[in-house]
Structure formats: C-alpha cells, structure tokens
Amino acid sequence: MAFDLDQLKWDDKGLVSVVFQDYRTGEVLTLAYMSREALEKTLETGKVYVFRRSRGRVMMKGETSGNVQNVKEVLVDCDADALVMKIEQVGGAACHEGYPSCFYRRLENGDLVVFEERVFDPKEVYGK
Numbered sequence: 001m002a003f004d005l006d007q008l009k010w011d012d013k014g015l016v017s018v019v020f021q022d023y024r025t026g027e028v029l030t031l032a033y034m035s036r037e038a039l040e041k042t043l044e045t046g047k048v049y050v051f052r053r054s055r056g057r058v059m060m061k062g063e064t065s066g067n068v069q070n071v072k073e074v075l076v077d078c079d080a081d082a083l084v085m086k087i088e089q090v091g092g093a094a095c096h097e098g099y100p101s102c103f104y105r106r107l108e109n110g111d112l113v114v115f116e117e118r119v120f121d122p123k124e125v126y127g128k
Contacts, residue, residue, distance in 0.1 A: 005036055009081040015051055016083060020094065023072040023086035029094035030102040032061075034083070046071050048087060065125050067091030093119035096126070 008016050015033040022029055034042065035051040038058045042049045048061040048069035062068035073086040095102040097118075104116040 003076075005039060007080055008039075008076070008083075009079060010036070011081075015053075016081065018050070018083045018085055020048070020069065021084060021086050023088055027101060028103055029087070029089060029100070039083075042071060042085075043074075048085065061094075062091065065091065065093065065096070065120065067093045067119075069094070091119070096122060098122045098125070 010016055014035055016039070017031065018034050019031055020029045021027065032050040033053060034049070035058060038049040038051045041047075041058065041060075048071060049058050050061055051057070052059050060068065068090045069085075069087040070090060071085055071087055075084040075086070077083070089100070093100055095104065097104070098120040099116045099118055101116065105112050105114050107113075
C-alpha cells in the first residue's frame with residue numbers, strides 16, 4: 001500500500017507527534033513534533049528534522065550540537081496521528097540538556113531523580 005503524507009492526521013497547527021527511539025535498544029529518547037516540511041525533509045535525507053515550536057521553524061536535529069539522528073525505521077500508529085521513528089543517535093545525546101535521552105529523570109518516592117550521565121554541557125554547546 002502506497003503511503004501519502006495526506007494520510008496522516010495533522011493537528012490544528014499542522015503538526016504530528018513523533019516518539020524517537022534508539023533503534024538498537026528501544027530506549028525512548030525524546031518526543032518532538034514534525035510539520036509536513038520537517039517530515040518531507042526527514043524522509044528525503046534520512047536525517048531527523050523537527051518543527052521547533054519555541055522557534056517557529058524547522059530545524060535539523062543536532063543542527064547546533066552536532067548530535068544528529070539518522071532514521072532507521074518509521075512506524076505510523078493505527079489512528080495515523082502519531083509516529084515512532086527508530087533512529088541512530090550520533091554523538092550520544094538526544095536531549096538539549098546534554099543527556100542521552102530527554103527522559104533522564106524518574107519519580108522515586110515523590111522525588112525527581114536524575115539517573116543518566118550528561119554527555120555534554122549545554123552551556124558550552126548553546127552558550128546559555
């Protein structure tokens with residue numbers, strides 16, 4: 001069955017939710033949003049592009065940090081309103097906070113505990 005981007009159910013802002021997983025381990029790395037342009041660029045290049053809501057534009061993942069993501073597989077959910085992308089994380093960090101995953105904290109007895117090691121210092125990479 002041929003796939004067309006019009007088969008996806010874009011939200012009222014023209015975005016679709018995408019969960020990113022490490023293709024080797026299955027670890028969930030991040031959740032981001034893609035516009036049609038971001039998804040087209042991703043499918044064309046094999047590199048992840050996302051729509052950065054905070055900046056109002058499409059950016060390649062790792063554009064600033066160098067921690068790019070190569071797409072290995074794309075899954076479409078049953079409602080066609082969300083995607084899972086299995087990716088190869090180049091550079092070791094999917095999170096802009098410098099961690100391998102954006103899910104680097106867990107709830108333990110009512111406390112938020114960091115359980116992963118930082119790969120890079122975001123102040124050095126982003127200057128913030």
